[in-house]
Amino acid sequence: MVSIKDVAAEAGVSVATVSRVLNSHPSVSPDARARVLAAVETLGYRPNAVARSLRTDQTRTLGLVISDVLNPYFTELARSVEEAARALGYSVIIGNADERPDLQDHHVRTLLDRRIDGLLVSPTDGGSPLMLEAARAGTPMVFVDRWIAGVDVPVVRADGREAVRDLVRHLHGLGHRRLAIIAGPAATTTGSERVEAFREALREHGLPLPEELIGQGDFQAASGRRVTEAFLALPEPPDVVFAADNLMALGALDAIRARGLRVPQDIGLAAFDDIPWFVHTDPPITAIAQPTGELGRAAVRALVDRIEGRPPESVTLPARLVVRRSCGEQSPENSPA
Amino acid sequence: MVSIKDVAAEAGVSVATVSRVLNSHPSVSPDARARVLAAVETLGYRPNAVARSLRTDQTRTLGLVISDVLNPYFTELARSVEEAARALGYSVIIGNADERPDLQDHHVRTLLDRRIDGLLVSPTDGGSPLMLEAARAGTPMVFVDRWIAGVDVPVVRADGREAVRDLVRHLHGLGHRRLAIIAGPAATTTGSERVEAFREALREHGLPLPEELIGQGDFQAASGRRVTEAFLALPEPPDVVFAADNLMALGALDAIRARGLRVPQDIGLAAFDDIPWFVHTDPPITAIAQPTGELGRAAVRALVDRIEGRPPESVTLPARLVVRRSCGEQSPENSPA
DNA sequence: ATCCTCCGTGTAATCGATTCCACGAGAGGT
């Protein structure tokens, strides 16, 4: 591999000068600059990012640890994060935790070992010692989507409270009264918050949320299936099932189908997180859409602010309800006048 | 940040000894080893991967450049690649090319600058000079899914020829005669191969593949929509549309829906690449499934073989047809006796 | 007792960059 020394030799200058040209330092003569550039060209020289990082103590790399790449929501988030980071001259290394705390720790550790400049995390659990320690030690860090309470780290997320309220109003308007939820792990903020928002919205309509209508899922399709089967086996099954993420909604659809039931005639279904496929499922699924792209961009902005010494800002964006047909059609008597 | 020097000081030994302990070099006394380990523990020392890479000239990192992360097929591929790499002690940096040659080049360049140990590529186009140059220069490289002809690089991919033949037989058995295809970019191997396989399979049944039934797509949903609209506007529209990837199938479904037509009654739909969502679309979509996980594992195996000096192997795995309902139901008279 | 090995350890070179500091040349002021 050709190094800066080779370039220096070829151009007849010192390595210092080559470095100066490459970093567009002002005090280099036009002549030297030209010779260096020519040498770079003929040798096909590319600076070694590893060496540069060692010296400058910055990698211009961001780490992104997400809970599950196979979840389209996170895929899209990852994509927008990469895009935003690239625009600011940063690369992104993605670590997929697969909803497993041990894997999450593995990635955080590797990322830290690689001396990434900052970390974007969507924690799978309440927070491993490793991550808390890193945050305390001053690693620039931003939580995205999910967060951990009691840590002084900016959070970029969507607030679904209002959208959940809209959803419940929609369901109530459709005549549904017995509403169930497939919750995410209580250790995740999104897991507990969505249940809370749901419960609160129900209360506003004077509806209860009994224990048997709260199913404990883990944001994976299989758990959605399992919980839904339990709902359906109830003496009095729910009118509608609200899944706290899109994968569990998929599992719920499976379970409903397996029972030979139809959506929405026999039971309604709604999901948190909207994805392109929901338009094409049978039936199209009513969902709460997060501004994923904006979330990714805001997270990168906050992290880079933090890295470059500017005060980072926590950001909360509203989610919104997208009504489709999976909870029943608007009939004349309950449509808005 | 605590460095190896701090550990050496704390343990009362030289940095060489610390390094030896950390790399489990045999000649270290039990006493010294214990003291070093203790020091590592109390200081919370973690070796700087950047420095180590500079010295050893290996990063234990693989680069993966894929055409489109949002495509579930590639997401799954990326996931299996990461998994397999992790098992072998490698990290993976993913570069998303978004089907854009310039972005692909950007990622290849950054990855090379970071001195990744090897590169896994699914080229968006016929091959940029940059990539060919890297291959020639000896960068360990393996093509996955798509490849570039005339380059001495192992290829790990699925062969869909047989599955396409099965598909056409299935369609023919259902009475469909006018079959159309939404092709991928001709510059990609998967783009041209799938059309070829389709054409050949049609020939076996004495069916033609006229120009007007070959639509040019780019593996993105929008192009599937556009091409399908054109098909539907034909004086004699096709009986079935076969999309060369799942995203274009999604677009096709959109277009068909927008025309107010029903699948499969008015027109059939099939896709290359099977994904979980196809089970839940309306109707469930008949597709050709690739052994994605196995593909990812084989690709990593080949690349790591190449990196570690063993002869790498090209691998071709069979794809298989998964029949669902999007091309029509099996009716009594054409069901297998 | 002497010599040779081998083992554990430390010193220092090295990887490829960046950057501080010193130095010489030329310009400009007096």
Place this chain on the structure above:
DNA sequence: ACCTCTCGTGGAATCGATTACACGGAGGAT
């Protein structure tokens, strides 16, 4: 004509690891 200042440049230290080499001491062989 001399001093000063600026500018372009090179030498060398530095980042944090790994590793070749040297060295001293212990143990075994003769």
